Amino acid sequence: MLEIKSLTLDIGSERILRDINLKVAAGEVLALCGESGAGKTSLGLTVMGLMAGQVQGEVIFQGRNLLPLAEEEWRRLRGREMAMVLQNTDDALNPVLSVGAQLLEAVLAHGLFDRAAAVLRVEELLAQVGLPEHKCNSYPHQLSGGERARVLLAMALANDPALLILDEPTAAVDTITKAELLSLIKAISPGRAVLLITHDLAAAAVAARIAVMYGGTLVEVGTTPAVLSDPRHPYTRGLLRSFPNMTTVKDLQGIGGEGGRAPGCPFHPRCTQRLALCGHKIPALQLREDRWLACHRGGIVPLLQMRNLGKAFDGQWAVAGVDLTLQEGESLAVVGETGSGKTTLARMIMNLLPPDCGQVERDASLADGAVQMVFQHPRASVSHRFSALEIVREPLDIKGILADRDEIARAMIAEVHLPVDAAFLARYPHQLSGGELQRLVLARALVLEPKVLVADEPTSALDASTQAKILRLIMALQEKRGLALLLITHDLALARKVCDRAAVMLQGRIVEEGPAQSVFTQPSHPYTKAMVQHAPQLTGVLPSPLPGAAGTASGGCPFWPRCPESLVVCREVNPPLVADGQLRIACHLVSGQGSLAG
Numbered sequence: 001m002l003e004i005k006s007l008t009l010d011i012g013s014e015r016i017l018r019d020i021n022l023k024v025a026a027g028e029v030l031a032l033c034g035e036s037g038a039g040k041t042s043l044g045l046t047v048m049g050l051m052a053g054q055v056q057g058e059v060i061f062q063g064r065n066l067l068p069l070a071e072e073e074w075r076r077l078r079g080r081e082m083a084m085v086l087q088n089t090d091d092a093l094n095p096v097l098s099v100g101a102q103l104l105e106a107v108l109a110h111g112l113f114d115r116a117a118a119v120l121r122v123e124e125l126l127a128q129v130g131l132p133e134h135k136c137n138s139y140p141h142q143l144s145g146g147e148r149a150r151v152l153l154a155m156a157l158a159n160d161p162a163l164l165i166l167d168e169p170t171a172a173v174d175t176i177t178k179a180e181l182l183s184l185i186k187a188i189s190p191g192r193a194v195l196l197i198t199h200d201l202a203a204a205a206v207a208a209r210i211a212v213m214y215g216g217t218l219v220e221v222g223t224t225p226a227v228l229s230d231p232r233h234p235y236t237r238g239l240l241r242s243f244p245n246m247t248t249v250k251d252l253q254g255i256g257g258e259g260g261r262a263p264g265c266p267f268h269p270r271c272t273q274r275l276a277l278c279g280h281k282i283p284a285l286q287l288r289e290d291r292w293l294a295c296h297r298g299g300i301v302p303l304l305q306m307r308n309l310g311k312a313f314d315g316q317w318a319v320a321g322v323d324l325t326l327q328e329g330e331s332l333a334v335v336g337e338t339g340s341g342k343t344t345l346a347r348m349i350m351n352l353l354p355p356d357c358g359q360v361e362r363d364a365s366l367a368d369g370a371v372q373m374v375f376q377h378p379r380a381s382v383s384h385r386f387s388a389l390e391i392v393r394e395p396l397d398i399k400g401i402l403a404d405r406d407e408i409a410r411a412m413i414a415e416v417h418l419p420v421d422a423a424f425l426a427r428y429p430h431q432l433s434g435g436e437l438q439r440l441v442l443a444r445a446l447v448l449e450p451k452v453l454v455a456d457e458p459t460s461a462l463d464a465s466t467q468a469k470i471l472r473l474i475m476a477l478q479e480k481r482g483l484a485l486l487l488i489t490h491d492l493a494l495a496r497k498v499c500d501r502a503a504v505m506l507q508g509r510i511v512e513e514g515p516a517q518s519v520f521t522q523p524s525h526p527y528t529k530a531m532v533q534h535a536p537q538l539t540g541v542l543p544s545p546l547p548g549a550a551g552t553a554s555g556g557c558p559f560w561p562r563c564p565e566s567l568v569v570c571r572e573v574n575p576p577l578v579a580d581g582q583l584r585i586a587c588h589l590v591s592g593q594g595s596l597a598g
Contacts, residue, residue, distance in 0.1 A: 001026040001193035002047070002163055007057035009046055009216075015261070016042050016053065018216045021285060024193040026162070029185065031196045031204035031224070033239065034213035035259055040197045041087065043213070044165045047195070048084050049074040061163060080110040082163040083156035085149075087171065087197075092152055093140040099151050100136030106158040125154040129184060146177035150184075157188065164188070167197045182206045201228065201243045212236045215259075215266025218285055221292035229515070229582055232291050232299035234329065235267050241500075248517050250331075251472075251497050256479050265296065272482020273301050273328045273365075301328040301363055303452055303484050304349065304371070308358035310508075311344050318344045320508040321358070323577070326452065328363075331478065331485040333495035333516065335531070336505035342488045345505070346373065346454050349486070365451070369399060372450040376457040378441045379429055388413070388432070389425040392443045399448065412443045416473060435466035439473070446477065453478075456488045471498055492535040496520040504528050507558040509574075514583035524585045526566075527559045557588070565589055 002024040009017035017039050024030045032040050045051040047059050049066060059066045061082065066074075078084075086092045094102055103125060107118040126133055129150040140148060149169055156164060166185065170178040178200075185194065186206055196207055204210050210227045212220040212235065220233040231237040238255035257270035265271070268278035277296050285294045293299050304326040311319045319341040326332050334342050347353040349360055350373050362371070375381040382391045393409040401408075410420045416439040418424065429437055438458065445453060455474065459467035475498060478485055489495050495502055496516055503513040504525065512525040523529045533543045546562040557563070560570040569588050577586040 001028075001062065002195070003058075003060040004043075004047070005058040005060065007043075007046065007055070007059065009042060009051060009053050009055050011053040016216050017046065018266075018282070019285075020057070020218060022211055022218065022221070024163075024195055026193055027190050028209070029189050029194040029196055029207040031198060031207035031210045032213060033198060033201065033204050033210055035199065035239075037259055038213040039216040040199075040213055041167055042216075044084060044167055044195060044197050047163075047165060048078060048082065050084075076110070079106065079156075079161070080112070080159045081161055082165070083159075083161040084165040085152045085156045085167060085169055087167040090148070093148060095140050097139075098136065099138050099140070099143070103136070103151070103154055103158065106155045110159055112159055121158070125157060128157065128188070129154045130180065144177075146173045146181065149173065149177075149181060153181075153184065153188075161192065163193045163195070165195045165197065168199070169196070170198070170200060170203045178203065201240065202245055204228075212239070215261045217266055217282070217294060218292070219267065219294045221285070222290060226290055232288070232293055233295055234271050234273060234300055237300060237329070238270075250499065250516060251475065253475060253479050256482065265294070273297055275365075300330075301365070302326070303328050303363045303366060304486075305361040306345075306349070306358065307361060309345070309348060309355050309360065310357040311341075311348055311353060312356050317508050319348065319355075322505075322508075322510055324503055324510060324513070326484050326486055328451070329478075329482050329484055330501065331475075331487060331499040333487045333489060333499035333502040334505055335489055335492055335495050335502060337490060337531075339507075340505040341508035342490075342505055343376065343456055344508075346456050346486070346488050349454055369395070369448040370450050371452040371454065372445040372448065373454040374441055374445050374456065374458050376460065378434075378437045381441060382429055382437075382444070384429050386428070387425060388418075388427050388440055391429070391440055392447055395444060395448050409443075409447060412447045413440070415446075415477070416440070416443045418443070434462050435470065438462060438466075438470055442470070442474070442477075446481070449481070450483070452484045452486065454486045454488070457490070458487075459494065460489070460491070467494070474498070492520060492531055504531070509558065509586065510577055510584070511559070511586045512583065513577075518583060524580070524583060524590050525559075525587045526563045526589070530562070557586075 004020050004022045007017055007020040020043060034040055042051060046055060055067055100122060103122045104118055107113055107121045113121055123133060126135060131147065131150050170181050182203055198204055205224060205228060207224050210222065210224050211218055212233065214235050220227060220236045227236060231240055241253040242255065244252060255270055262269050264280045265278045265283050268274045275296060283294045283296045285292050288298055302325045306322050306324040309319060309322045310317060322345060334345065336342055344353065348355050350371065389409055392413055393405050396405045396408060414420050418436060418439050432440065459470050462470065477483060487495060487499055499516045501514065502516045502519040503510050504527065506527050512519060512528045519528060520532060523532050530546055556571040556573055557575055560566040563570065567588060575586045575588045577584050580590065
């Protein structure tokens with residue numbers, strides 16, 4: 001129906017759209033998403049022939065390139081074959097004409113109806129968009145925002161166009177009205193191509209596909225479920241982290257830096273995995289597996305990949321065959337009981353313990369010192385003979401960084417919101433509070449500007465108020481510096497507020513792993529369910545203790561002695577970690593092997 005090829009728009013010396021390639025099929029709703037200033041509205045107006053400027057490329061509609069058309073031909077198309085609902089509902093309607101008069105004008109404009117038929121068509125349009133007939137006599141100022149949006153949609157539908165462009169049709173309306181408008185958009189989509197321009201990702205969710213724009217370019221295009229559940233471009237992930245909705249549990253995070261247009265990849269000034277190449281070469285939009293991506297690195301990069309990682313002590317596996325990936329810039333929680341192998345896993349990642357099997361693969365971009373750790377007991381991890389300044393400066397001393405060491409250390413101490421006066425910098429660990437010392441060891445871990453931070457129970461010894469401050473600080477530093485965070489904790493309530501993904505460990509194995517909202521709100525493994533049930537609540541009601549004791553399994557699934565749903569097969573066969581959509585689960589009940597229990 002609509003195909004955009006190599007579309008470029010220049011206004012004066014500024015490039016507004018750059019090499020846009022996009023298709024919208026008949027009967028399809030395509031959502032065009034991105035921040036304000038991304039070029040979404042400019043693209044819609046260019047397709048409609050309403051954008052002043054120098055346009056190159058092709059806009060092919062129903063097999064014909066529209067760009068060479070004369071203005072008279074454009075006028076015949078607009079409102080008849082193609083229509084657009086503009087963003088600002090307050091200014092889009094004529095304030096001195098009634099709703100009925102404006103709808104009648106839209107119907108009569110192309111001569112497809114005589115006046116009597118046009119009057120009937122107006123009645124049909126009002127019914128189609130869910131407005132009572134008496135609204136014909138109302139003026140725009142007498143309508144609510146939702147009613148004005150419906151009138152504009154009715155005007156666009158007046159001559160049953162094959163292409164409909166909707167620019168922020170649900171902006172500034174309440175949630176109930178928004179849901180009604182989105183249902184209406186879906187209802188009118190069969191048989192026509194719909195381009196839905198929006199910054200509202202909940203509105204975009206009704207579309208079949210999503211195209212993400214940044215700085216006048218497309219950076220990611222894919223099916224809606226895939227893009228929203230598994231974003232591949234760093235910008236798309238940032239958009240999702242910034243969007244408040246009722247299905248996520250993590251606190252909101254923004255995108256570091258400021259928007260704008262830059263040479264090379266337009267997102268590179270804000271991208272935390274950028275290369276030198278990104279600053280001067282524009283990445284092409286290329287098909288990578290199930291997604292179109294414009295990224296020199298092929299999308300979000302895996303920084304650490306644990307392959308069959310294992311460690312045994314006295315013949316007992318503390319970590320047994322762990323496969324886990326930490327992606328650039330993400331937060332991954334590793335949760336589980338005391339003794340489940342979390343800290344041992346962290347120490348192998350840091351090369352503090354040699355693995356007995358498997359390996360940790362690091363991305364080639366990770367330099368020496370790019371992976372740092374905050375240890376569980378901060379007082380035991382620093383020398384009591386060092387002052388605060390010396391504690392933070394020590395990694396610079398070890399690396400042989402000679403210039404401006406004190407200045408770099410002071411700047412890092414200030415960044416974690418600690419004083420930098422001489423009196424504080426001269427204090428020793430025993431003179432610091434728990435919160436102050438935790439901030440100090442965080443500054444020490446970050447002073448070499450790592451890409452990965454492994455945090456082992458970083459707030460377990462702190463009061464709730466100090467814990468909240470430390471976690472907000474870590475999230476702010478992650479946003480600013482692009483850190484990938486591996487958070488090791490037994491506190492599920494904490495992990496669900498901080499992390500993108502979660503991996504649940506039990507006796508050295510991963511038994512469930514996936515998006516944090518899925519793991520913590522709809523757990524699949526009985527062990528994860530038990531952990532969620534026993535997580536801290538302010539109700540005063542304590543859950544029933546689990547039967548049996550940890551570590552009593554002699555074979556099969558390590559959880560079976562305490563599992564209320566265990567089968568015979570659970571005692572005999574340790575279930576493999578099996579992929580189930582976005583999740584990986586090691587459970588016979590989930591994998592279907594429960595039928596083996598005779």
